Amino acid sequence: MKYHVPQALVAGHEQTGRGLFFLALNAPQITQAAVPGQFLHIRCGKGDDPLLRRPISICRVDKEKGNVMLWYQVVGKGTSLLSQVRRGDCLDIVGPLGRGFEPVTAGKTVFLVGGGVGSAPLVFLGNELAPEKEVVAFFGGASEEMLLMPCLTRLENCEYATDDGSFGYPGTVIGLLEEQMKGKMPDILYACGPQGMLREVVRIAEENSIPLQVSLEARMACGVGACLGCSFPRSKKSGGGWARVCQDGPVFWDWEVAWDDGEEQ
Amino acid sequence: MTAKNSEMEPLLGVEIAGIRMKNPVMTASGTFGFGEAYTDFFELAELGAVVIKGVTPEPRIGNPPPRLAETSAGMLNSIGLENPGVEKVLGEYLPSLEEVGTSVIVNIAGSTVEDYCLVAERLSASKVVKGLEVNISCPNVKAGGIAFGSKPEMAAQVIRAVKKHTSLPLIAKLSPNVTDITEMALAVEEAGASAVSLINTLLGMAIDVRTRKPKLKNVMGGLSGPAVRPVAVRMVWQVSQVLKVPVIGMGGIATAEDALEFILAGATAVAVGTGQFVNPRCCPEIIAGIKAYCEENEVSAVAELVGAAWKEEARG
Numbered sequence: 001m002k003y004h005v006p007q008a009l010v011a012g013h014e015q016t017g018r019g020l021f022f023l024a025l026n027a028p029q030i031t032q033a034a035v036p037g038q039f040l041h042i043r044c045g046k047g048d049d050p051l052l053r054r055p056i057s058i059c060r061v062d063k064e065k066g067n068v069m070l071w072y073q074v075v076g077k078g079t080s081l082l083s084q085v086r087r088g089d090c091l092d093i094v095g096p097l098g099r100g101f102e103p104v105t106a107g108k109t110v111f112l113v114g115g116g117v118g119s120a121p122l123v124f125l126g127n128e129l130a131p132e133k134e135v136v137a138f139f140g141g142a143s144e145e146m147l148l149m150p151c152l153t154r155l156e157n158c159e160y161a162t163d164d165g166s167f168g169y170p171g172t173v174i175g176l177l178e179e180q181m182k183g184k185m186p187d188i189l190y191a192c193g194p195q196g197m198l199r200e201v202v203r204i205a206e207e208n209s210i211p212l213q214v215s216l217e218a219r220m221a222c223g224v225g226a227c228l229g230c231s232f233p234r235s236k237k238s239g240g241g242w243a244r245v246c247q248d249g250p251v252f253w254d255w256e257v258a259w260d261d262g263e264e265q
Numbered sequence: 266m267t268a269k270n271s272e273m274e275p276l277l278g279v280e281i282a283g284i285r286m287k288n289p290v291m292t293a294s295g296t297f298g299f300g301e302a303y304t305d306f307f308e309l310a311e312l313g314a315v316v317i318k319g320v321t322p323e324p325r326i327g328n329p330p331p332r333l334a335e336t337s338a339g340m341l342n343s344i345g346l347e348n349p350g351v352e353k354v355l356g357e358y359l360p361s362l363e364e365v366g367t368s369v370i371v372n373i374a375g376s377t378v379e380d381y382c383l384v385a386e387r388l389s390a391s392k393v394v395k396g397l398e399v400n401i402s403c404p405n406v407k408a409g410g411i412a413f414g415s416k417p418e419m420a421a422q423v424i425r426a427v428k429k430h431t432s433l434p435l436i437a438k439l440s441p442n443v444t445d446i447t448e449m450a451l452a453v454e455e456a457g458a459s460a461v462s463l464i465n466t467l468l469g470m471a472i473d474v475r476t477r478k479p480k481l482k483n484v485m486g487g488l489s490g491p492a493v494r495p496v497a498v499r500m501v502w503q504v505s506q507v508l509k510v511p512v513i514g515m516g517g518i519a520t521a522e523d524a525l526e527f528i529l530a531g532a533t534a535v536a537v538g539t540g541q542f543v544n545p546r547c548c549p550e551i552i553a554g555i556k557a558y559c560e561e562n563e564v565s566a567v568a569e570l571v572g573a574a575w576k577e578e579a580r581g
Contacts, residue, residue, distance in 0.1 A: 002305040004545050043543065048338035048491045051543060094545060219333050221340060222542040226302035227295070228344045229333035241326055242347065247302075
């Protein structure tokens with residue numbers, strides 16, 4: 001079930017780094033319905049400009065308080081306006097939208113691989129899986145202030161990588177992941193982040209025959225599968241043509257995506 | 266007859282091309298999928314009619330992404346009539362709309378006159394379909410679409426040909442990308458269209474100054490949203506004064522006030538497209554808003570408002 005909540009109360013909003021914000025919205029029905037990997041479609045302004053909603057992945061839910069939490073980055077006009085809302089304001093939201101991560105029952109060890117704000121949906125997934133599985137999260141960012149720390153992820157096993165070496169492993173999250181996989185192999189990989197990073201994770205998954213699910217990003221208009229605007233190429237194996245990132249995704253198995261035809265981001 | 270008596274509800278029903286609608290609010294083709302996308306937000310039965318996505322004889326893959334670009338108070342799209350083809354629409358999508366409680370109108374498109382005829386003939390076999398909207402105005406398809414929509418004689422040719430292949434009422438969806446919209450409207454009316462829809466999107470483009478490339482992979486696309494509304498209102502105003510058949514107005518409608526602007530300009534019904542992307546409950550809110558306007562202004566039937574602005578002006 002998808003809900004339109006025209007007046008969701010902003011229960012908290014804090015800056016976590018350069019252009020990065022952690023936002024809590026009160027929408028109990030959405031917290032009950034949401035599964036990891038799904039997103040909210042948020043109206044960032046009040047008027048006609050920017051016109052369209054912005055899709056933002058759910059980072060965590062607090063079912064008791066009825067709060068849904070997002071970790072997002074300011075990238076343009078919409079998210080810039082969003083960053084100005086204050087606790088006590090209301091936001092017009094639609095959600096939860098999209099197909100989330102598919103929980104896999106076989107195997108014990110789960111690796112999460114997140115780049116930048118792409119870590120957000122994996123935080124939700126990690127929290128859902130942690131009671132049953134051994135979850136290790138690998139999150140990368142440009143520098144320490146671009147990472148989401150355990151006080152907000154609530155994940156026990158978070159390994160970090162920074163490009164400038166200011167925190168954790170010095171280098172990319174891919175380097176960190178490959179390093180760790182020399183010691184321990186996961187039974188499944190889940191990834192979200194920039195396309196370059198995702199392609200590397202796809203390569204690692206293929207080389208080691210590990211199942212992988214990825215969460216993709218796209219510009220969207222409707223967010224509910226009507227407008228066919230957010231198309232991404234499907235692999236021949238999954239039927240070819242286009243998948244709608246908003247409705248058929250944003251989460252896909254790696255083999256469902258025709259990586260070579262995708263737009264560079 | 267006025268609505269002074271509080272127990273008397275204003276009449277919202279209208280008739281378009283012989284299709285009786287409980288209210289004048291419809292969905293715009295291409296913005297509503299096959300009717301399934303918005304069912305969590307409202308009942309389709311609340312709508313005056315549902316217009317489903319452009320259908321062609323064969324499946325069409327559409328244009329490569331990026332297909333969307335947001336602009337000031339609007340958006341550009343270059344979907345390119347992606348659809349599963351008429352047989353799949355008949356077999357898989359239309360049956361689920363059988364007991365939907367509102368009239369189903371299907372938008373049809375093609376690259377040749379024969380394409381339109383074939384789709385029309387196949388859809389006539391469905392008892393679900395109450396009318397066909399003939400899309401002679403898609404800006405995103407090179408062959409066909411806009412080619413038929415920019416020359417009056419070609420537009421008329423499509424309508425005349427399709428009419429021979431179906432007994433369903435035809436609504437011609439016109440392009441705003443022409444010099445004289447009345448000329449196009451008169452041509453399709455003469456050819457047998459029972460109504461006209463206007464406007465389709467305005468041809469536009471946007472460039473990313475950082476990459477120095479067009480934002481759409483297809484370079485150009487169709488502009489929709491509040492930015493196009495004044496153009497659409499003007500065209501409805503012009504066309505409704507010269508046609509005998511009714512006009513369905515669309516282009517940037519997001520509120521009841523927007524819808525009323527079109528009705529006052531001469532639209533018998535209105536369609537909502539991009540507005541739905543912004544507010545998924547846009548249609549039911551517009552219907553409620555039109556009703557409230559009628560009650561507040563003691564209008565007994567919404568049909569009385571059609572073209573009231575130019576009728577008023579003619580009176581001086």
